[in-house]
Amino acid sequence: MGADPLLWQHLFWIFGHPEVYILILPSFGIVSETLPVFSRKPLFGYSVIVISGAAIGFMGWGVWAHHMFVSGLGPVGVAAFSATTMFIAVPTGVKILNWIATMWGGNLKFTVPMMFSVSLVSMFTIGGLSGVMHSVAPADTQQTDTYFIVAHFHYVLFGGALMGLFAGMYYWWPKAFGYKLGESLGKWHFWLLLAGFNMTFGPMHILGLQGMARRHSRYGPEDGFDFWNAVVSIGAFIILIGMIVFAVNIVRSWLGYKAGTVPQEPADPWDGRTLEWAIPSPTPEHNFDYVPVVTDVDDFWHKKYQPDANGKLRKVADGNAIAQKGDQHPHLPSPSYWPIVLAAALPLIALGLIYNLWLTGIGLVLLLGAMYGWSLEPATDPDAGHDDHEDGHGDDHGPEDHDPEGSNEAESVTAEEAPVD
Numbered sequence: 001m002g003a004d005p006l007l008w009q010h011l012f013w014i015f016g017h018p019e020v021y022i023l024i025l026p027s028f029g030i031v032s033e034t035l036p037v038f039s040r041k042p043l044f045g046y047s048v049i050v051i052s053g054a055a056i057g058f059m060g061w062g063v064w065a066h067h068m069f070v071s072g073l074g075p076v077g078v079a080a081f082s083a084t085t086m087f088i089a090v091p092t093g094v095k096i097l098n099w100i101a102t103m104w105g106g107n108l109k110f111t112v113p114m115m116f117s118v119s120l121v122s123m124f125t126i127g128g129l130s131g132v133m134h135s136v137a138p139a140d141t142q143q144t145d146t147y148f149i150v151a152h153f154h155y156v157l158f159g160g161a162l163m164g165l166f167a168g169m170y171y172w173w174p175k176a177f178g179y180k181l182g183e184s185l186g187k188w189h190f191w192l193l194l195a196g197f198n199m200t201f202g203p204m205h206i207l208g209l210q211g212m213a214r215r216h217s218r219y220g221p222e223d224g225f226d227f228w229n230a231v232v233s234i235g236a237f238i239i240l241i242g243m244i245v246f247a248v249n250i251v252r253s254w255l256g257y258k259a260g261t262v263p264q265e266p267a268d269p270w271d272g273r274t275l276e277w278a279i280p281s282p283t284p285e286h287n288f289d290y291v292p293v294v295t296d297v298d299d300f301w302h303k304k305y306q307p308d309a310n311g312k313l314r315k316v317a318d319g320n321a322i323a324q325k326g327d328q329h330p331h332l333p334s335p336s337y338w339p340i341v342l343a344a345a346l347p348l349i350a351l352g353l354i355y356n357l358w359l360t361g362i363g364l365v366l367l368l369g370a371m372y373g374w375s376l377e378p379a380t381d382p383d384a385g386h387d388d389h390e391d392g393h394g395d396d397h398g399p400e401d402h403d404p405e406g407s408n409e410a411e412s413v414t415a416e417e418a419p420v421d
Contacts, residue, residue, distance in 0.1 A: 006071055013064035021060035023157060024124075025053060027164025028095060031117040034171050035099055036298075037270050038114035039106030045098040046297055052091035059088045066134045070144050078137050085135035092128055096121060111270075112186035116167035119194055123159025127152055130205065145215070148208025154201040166193075166246075174265035178282040179257040185249035192242030199235025203228040268319030273301040277319060280326035289328040336377055342370035 036043045043049060065073060065081040073081075099121050108114070130152040134140040143149060166189075174180045212225050219225050256262035268277040275292055276283070278300045296302050306316045345366035352360030 006068075009068050009071060010065070013067045014061070017064040017067065018060045020153075020156060021056055023161045024164075025057060027120060027161045027168075028053060028056075030164045030168040030171070031099065031120050033274065034113050034117045034167050035102050037171075037272055038109045038111055038117070039103045040109070041102055041106040042273075042298060042301075043098070044101035045094075048094060049098050052094045055091040056088065059084065059091070063088055066140055067144070069137055069140050082135045082137050082140075086132065089128065089132040089135075092124075096125055096128070111170075112181070112183060112190060113167045113171035113270075115187065115190045116163050116170065119190070120160055120163040120167065123155055123163060123197070127155030127159055130155065143208060145213055146208035147204040147212045147214060150214060151201050151204035151208060154197075154204075158197055158201065163193075166190075171270070172276075174269050174281050175276055175283055177254075177257075178264055179253060179262050180265055180269065181253045182249050182256075182262075185245055185252065189242050189246045189249060192238055192245060196235045196238030196240075196242055200232050200239060201235075203231050203235075207232075266320040267323035271304075271319060273298040275300055278323045280323065284326040286328070286330045286332060289324045289326060289330075292324075334378070336374065338370050338374035338377060341366060342374065345370060 032043055032049055062084045063081060065077060066085045069078055069081075103118075110118075130148070134143070134152075170181055170186055207225055207228050210225065212219065212223070219229070253262055257264075265281045267280050269281065270277070275294070278292060279288055292299070300319070303322060304315060304317045304319050305313045308314045345363045348363030348366065349360050350363075352358065352363055
């Protein structure tokens, strides 16, 4: 009794709106990795991309109340949050322009990761344009609690975050598991998802502007929403079909890999730019045989491509030949179950604070017990597995002590021209 609904709205949205940026920023990072690789160009404005990402993370905490313009904030609050909503469009717009500039003039390769990456740029742009409309208080007031907001939200998080995550899954799958997902099924997955997504959430813009309110259990035929809602339902089933194709692709590729019909991928299957492509696929437990020496952004790319006397980039080494072999056995800690016990204690503590303090007590006991057990557990238990503790407990030699088997092969490609200047 006596709770304040307006305070609850503030608490909800000061969590809910920054959460959107927490979800979208990892996908921004993913496409900033994939677009340069498949455009055969460096990321345009690298430092600006990084700064704008930090700016989004900071500014995301200052826009929550544009969801509350109909709650009686008053003219000062409405004006302030209209301004912050407008300002946060600047770093996101900078990212979009930099991604487009990265692709401009590049030697584009439309692999499945690239297709998902381009879809993020285009779909997130639509979501961003419908979002910056909320900085106009009269438009925001009309759209609040309608399906226009649902459409905007999903163009940002489905068209943005989820498409970026799929780009990352297809891109890093060979690094994680040693083989690629099927390209043909991957493209079916992409087109079904893109078509179903736009059929599902595109019409919601129209429904929202027609006045279709959120959080209603049903709408009568007299409201005039039936046609577009039918389109939305069809689109949702197309998304389901696309996700089934994705699941089939995973199972089929795995079975093919086990049977030998899907090939083992080398260390650098995409001709990548970053350091993870300098180690074998799948990634060894110890990651790097020796700590790489980094002298530049996209250092692995610069080890493969160098300018000639005329300033033209030439391929001087093959990535698979110069990649580390993964044949060293550095010391690794022994396996332990204490971290999972400690992790299980944290939700018990949180749930107990909400529902019952006895749960919190149990969680605290587990937490302290896990910390105690973990701290006393020997890190080099000879009976605990890993099989990497013999023969001198590892190798700390540097790159000069390892002569890659493919070094002659690397020197033989010095005359090959780089894909893009």
